[in-house]
Amino acid sequence: MSGPATPPQLPLPQFPVHLQAPDIAPYLAGNTGIPGFITRQSSQAGPHVALLALTHGNELAGAIVLERLLRAGLRPRRGRLTFGFVNLAAFARFDPRQPTMSRFVEEDMNRLWDASVLDGPRQSSELTRAREIRPLIETVDVLLDLHSMLWPSEPLLLSGASPKGSELALRIGVPPLVVADHGHISGRRLIDFARFTDPGGEAAAILVEAGQHWERETVDLTLACVAGLLRHTGLAEDDPALPPPGQPAQPRYAEVTTAVTATTASFSFLQPFRGGDVVARRNTLIARDGSAEIRTPHDECLLVMPSLRPSRGHTAVRLARFRAACD
Secondary structure: OOOOOOOOOOOOOOOOOOOOOOOOHHHOOOOOOOOOEEEEEOOOOOOEEEEEEOOOOOOHHHHHHHHHHHHOOOOOOOOEEEEEEOOHHHHOOOOOOOHHHHOOOOOOHHHEOOHHHHOOOOOOHHHHHHHHHHHHHOOOOEEEEEEEEOOOEOOEEEOOOOHHHHHHHHHHOOOOEEEEOOOEOOEEOHHHOHHHHOOOOOOEEEEEEEEEOOOHHHHHHHHHHHHHHHHHHOOOOOOOOOOOOOOOOOOEEEEEEEEEEOOOOOEEEOOOOOEOOEEOOOOOEEEEEOOEEEEOOOOOEEEEOOOOOOOOOOEEEEEEEEEOOOO
């Protein structure tokens, strides 16, 4: 007797684009020797903080925020502040009529941050760019990588597996959901780079997923997150370019227990889950990957950024358990 039929894969919707790509031409030359990277220095000692946008070329919100702050003349009260537009080649291809097509040129730039890859023989547009910016990244003390999401989801901060990242994310507090994870099977993200995960070092990096790619609210949350980081590090307090601090929300902290990677081309969720959904019961069937069943490994299971149309070999969803923030 055959088992239950696999539900049909959900069609890819047409995502409306409510944002206009910013004009970053005035900043392409940079002032660091790296195109698209601008550093502003204070006379007071302090950390080197980096704000990076366009790690994926079609994620506009971070670039809009950085362009706005650069145009407003934001300067650090202490230390160094670097604004970086990362994947310029992919961004140059952005077309609002096909907004999903300019995430990268040849490969995902946020899967390359392992020394064996950076120092290895492989070649691609993204690897060339990663190798170009690597020397500057090696000088950064605190890094915030600005991202957004294709599918509907509650905004969150990804801290990686390092306790340093989790502590930094919880102190920023915007957005209040912090998720510690181990990244992707397909490669290391920038926040997983050895400089930021070395337990013997102090440098830390986090990644914000501020909302859906092309929604205006995503820009607002990105800016609030940047403001939280700059206040936490003491680089800016009441600069007029930054929004005033809001009422702090109760932080929530979760650790990924299972990262589900699609192994077939027929991966399908049983319903169109939204990131941030919580499945109450352990062993609840949530998806099928070919003939394999994907079930929740524990009660109160947080679904982290489910991709409703995952490609084979890519992360389909991360399953997380809530923890006390001090654990």
